[in-house]
Amino acid sequence: MRHAAAHPAPRPPFRRRARRGAAQVRQRRLGRRGADAVQLDGVARLLRRDGEDRPGVRRPGRGRPGTVAQVGRRGPAEDPGPDGAGAGVLRRYPLYIFDLDGTLYRGDEAIPHAADTVRRLVEEGSAVRYFTNNSGQTREFFARKLQTMGFPCEPGMVYSTATGVAALCRERGVDRVFCVGEPGLVQTLREAAVEVVNADAKGRVWPCGEASAVVVGICRSFTYALLDAALQCLLKGASYWATNTDATYPLEGGRLEPGAGSLVAAVSTCAGRGPDLVVGKPSPWIVRQILEETGVAPQDALLVGDRPETDLACGRTLGCPTCLVLTGVTRQAPPDQAFCEDLRGLLDPTLR
Amino acid sequence: MRHAAAHPAPRPPFRRRARRGAAQVRQRRLGRRGADAVQLDGVARLLRRDGEDRPGVRRPGRGRPGTVAQVGRRGPAEDPGPDGAGAGVLRRYPLYIFDLDGTLYRGDEAIPHAADTVRRLVEEGSAVRYFTNNSGQTREFFARKLQTMGFPCEPGMVYSTATGVAALCRERGVDRVFCVGEPGLVQTLREAAVEVVNADAKGRVWPCGEASAVVVGICRSFTYALLDAALQCLLKGASYWATNTDATYPLEGGRLEPGAGSLVAAVSTCAGRGPDLVVGKPSPWIVRQILEETGVAPQDALLVGDRPETDLACGRTLGCPTCLVLTGVTRQAPPDQAFCEDLRGLLDPTLR
Known part of the structure; x- marks a missing residue:
């Protein structure tokens, strides 16, 4: 998983321009500190985002941070990788909440590497939940569909707006x-x-x-x-x-x-x-329900989806870290949004 | 027809309070002039509203003010009545444009005095057009309905959104x-x-x-x-x-x-x-069409309806004078809105 603001690889001019714009905004906020401080600040803010207290936001699982009894052990933290990309968000999480369409499959076809990644996360002890805005099908329907594609799934792991x-x-x-x-x-x-x-x-x-x-x-x-x-x-x-x-x-x-x-x-x-x-995204209602039912604190649940404004916004409100995956409708990560090209990025920060 | 701001008859406290509020606003705008000037100003502004030039508003019939060939002769101007109520808007108009539901009938029942009034306006030489937002029926349907209730009507006099x-x-x-x-x-x-x-x-x-x-x-x-x-x-x-x-x-x-x-x-x-x-109210599209087809200038066409925000707004944009009738959904005239209790007010300014 990479972090858009801190990513050092060559980018086409329009992306670099966008990043520079964002960096300038941060630089203005930081006063006299230089460009390095700006880069670091991007990472530091992500670290803060994970743990900071947000007044006025009800936090499911509050008072029980890191409760993992229902979801298995906490996975080992990852090295930040040679370029430090994603430091602060890149670790194994007790709970992964996946959007479906555009993240795990497109229509009736599984997205390459998605099922392998999710299986490995489960094997390594993380819990997984699936969350779709679709209200037209039962959770049994989605579970069957995901199982057929090779995802580890039982009906109780699926949360729809129904x-x-x-x-x-x-x-x-x-x-x-x-x-x-x-x-x-x-x-x-x-x-x-x-x-x-x-x-x-x-x-x-x-x-x-x-x-x-x-x-x-x-x-x-x-x-x-x-x-x-x-x-x-x-x-x-x-x-x-x-x-x-x-x-x-x-x-x-x-x-x-x-x-x-x-x-x-x-x-x-x-x-x-x-x-x-x-009930559905971008409302945080169902993510809150998932956190309550799994007993996981928001900062220990990573939301993964292909639409920043819905899939990810609904968790961000609650204080969950988020990761955009570029296999769906979004082709470019917004500034400051942690992202990966495909789901393998969740496992390997050095993947290019 | 009366004018809300200038009406001198006793009113229940909440109506008087509303009027006083409006008068105070006008008084502030007028600077050092007194209450009498304020009352007169209400009338004067109505006079201006009839004739003033509005930049940016396309005026059908412009350059041919008062053209009445298609609609008959201009009716005689009315005396303002003993209390002067409605002076400036109260006259006979070459063209009257009537809303239907709440103005001429309610459901399948004609509103008392409405048909008599419209007949008399036509007898005295004014043209009449009917305008409804209803798109679900043909103009023949509305013409039959109005004829049955005693209104003078041919299909060509009906304008619907259809x-x-x-x-x-x-x-x-x-x-x-x-x-x-x-x-x-x-x-x-x-x-x-x-x-x-x-x-x-x-x-x-x-x-x-x-x-x-x-x-x-x-x-x-x-x-x-x-x-x-x-x-x-x-x-x-x-x-x-x-x-x-x-x-x-x-x-x-x-x-x-x-x-x-x-x-x-x-x-x-x-x-x-x-x-x-x-196409429909409050858009001025159809009133403009009526003015173009009858060749009447906006200031010579009185719009009559029971909803200020739709029936009347659509003509006001074009510079038409308007009259609210309190037989429909509106029970109280907004400040500065000419109004009458029922359609007889169009004929007799002294009617109480």
């Missing part, structure tokens, strides 16, 4: 919801003993029934009548939860289809208010 | 569109020789076909697949026009249903951009 909504219902004591979603979301809720008032035996949703909570996610059977039925619940004061607000989903071949965010926008517009809670 | 989109297609030379809308919109477009690529013989829309312009309005047959098909057109660079952006529609009994605005929000979110043009 499992997130189920956990939210548990937390809030809600056992009946009106659902704008796919059969996979309905099934996940039913398995958590939550009644979906408007779903048939196959989990397909219809414009009927009322409940004191409305859940909106991707829903390919979305209709105007369903929107109207959701509105009527909300006008009567129902809680309003969104699985996620992704505007579009990428399909194979580069095609985009409307995401849950566009349906949330329709509901929010007629209801005159946004969701009370968004 | 006729607005048809006019927009004519103006832009577009003869094929992808439509998210009701059969009434499809029929209106077909009558204007615009092909709707995704509609069947009955005018019902389906998720098929492509065009270089996408029209989004209220659509009770809206589905996820239709949203996806609209998105694919927009991703290929199609123009994007919305009939209107009303978040909800009020139904009889106080029920609300999702409006075109909520469907526009869904399309805009996944497309990553808002409409290139919104």
Whole structure:
């Protein structure tokens, strides 16, 4: 894993320019210190980011830093490597939280080296959890898919926004919801003993029934009548939860289809208010749930994903270190973002 | 018709407080002048609003002020009435543009005195046009409805956002569109020789076909697949026009249903951009069209409606005088807004 700001290898001019801009900003903040101090400062700030205290942020596992009973032993810290890249973030973590699409697979194809890396992390004693914004499938579906690709995975290791909504219902004591979603979301809720008032035996949703909570996610059977039925619940004061607000989903071949965010926008517009809670990234809700269930402190859980603004932002809020992987939609790491070209970078800091 | 700021009749405390607040603001702007000057200033500003020049606003009929050939003679100016209320806006206008719901009828019931008033205005030589944000019906439908209630109306006097989109297609030379809308919109477009690529013989829309312009309005047959098909057109660079952006529609009994605005929000979110043009109120597009077709200058056309922020805003932008009527959703006139309790106020300034 490398660190963008401290990386010393030759870069094309536009990347160097971007870095220099960031360095100048830091230099101004540092006053009279020179360029070396600036480089070091980049690393030092990452070190601080791991451990610093953030007022106002609730920290799951707080008071039990480094609790690893549920997730196995802490792995050995890595050498920083010959160029010192990534020092301060580069070590083995008790817990790795992986995004799926763009990080472990693309569509139905595993990304090279991803499965080997995750297997090795598990063999060396780290715990692994998988986290997707997708609300349309059950965790069993994702577990099967990951197993087929060679990833070590059981259903309980998968966190989707469907499992997130189920956990939210548990937390809030809600056992009946009106659902704008796919059969996979309905099934996940039913398995958590939550009644979906408007779903048939196959989990397909219809414009009927009322409940004191409305859940909106991707829903390919979305209709105007369903929107109207959701509105009527909300006008009567129902809680309003969104699985996620992704505007579009990428399909194979580069095609985009409307995401849950566009349906949330329709509901929010007629209801005159946004969701009370968004479960998916960039909201930290599910990462917090993972930390609580594994008992790992935020600084001991590395978030790995291909989208800084969603996959990584949701953990950063909680104080988790993050690593961008360039195998998905992001081709260049933002300044100050630890990153690796592919997942092997998590194991070997000298890898080029 | 009265003028809120200048109205001298006793009012409940909260209304008086609101007026006094507005007067104080004006007084500050006026410097050392006293309360009388403030009252007069309210009237004077209305006079100015009628005739003043607004840079940057295109004025239909400009250079032909007061052209009335198409709409009949200019009516006689009214006396200002014993208390002077409404002086400066209170006169007969060559053209009256009426909102429908809340102004002329509520649901299927005519509002008392509305039809008599409109008939008298026409008898005295004024022209009348009707303007609704509704895109779901043809102008023949509205004309029949208004005639049944006793309003003087021919289909050509009705302007809906459906006729607005048809006019927009004519103006832009577009003869094929992808439509998210009701059969009434499809029929209106077909009558204007615009092909709707995704509609069947009955005018019902389906998720098929492509065009270089996408029209989004209220659509009770809206589905996820239709949203996806609209998105694919927009991703290929199609123009994007919305009939209107009303978040909800009020139904009889106080029920609300999702409006075109909520469907526009869904399309805009996944497309990553808002409409290139919104035809309906508060956009001035259709009022401009009415002024151009009747040849009336903005200052000679009075806009009458029950929603200041939409019905009246769309004309104010163009320099039209406006009159709020309190028979619809608005129960209290904003400061500086000319208003009447019901439409009789357009005829008789002394009416209480």
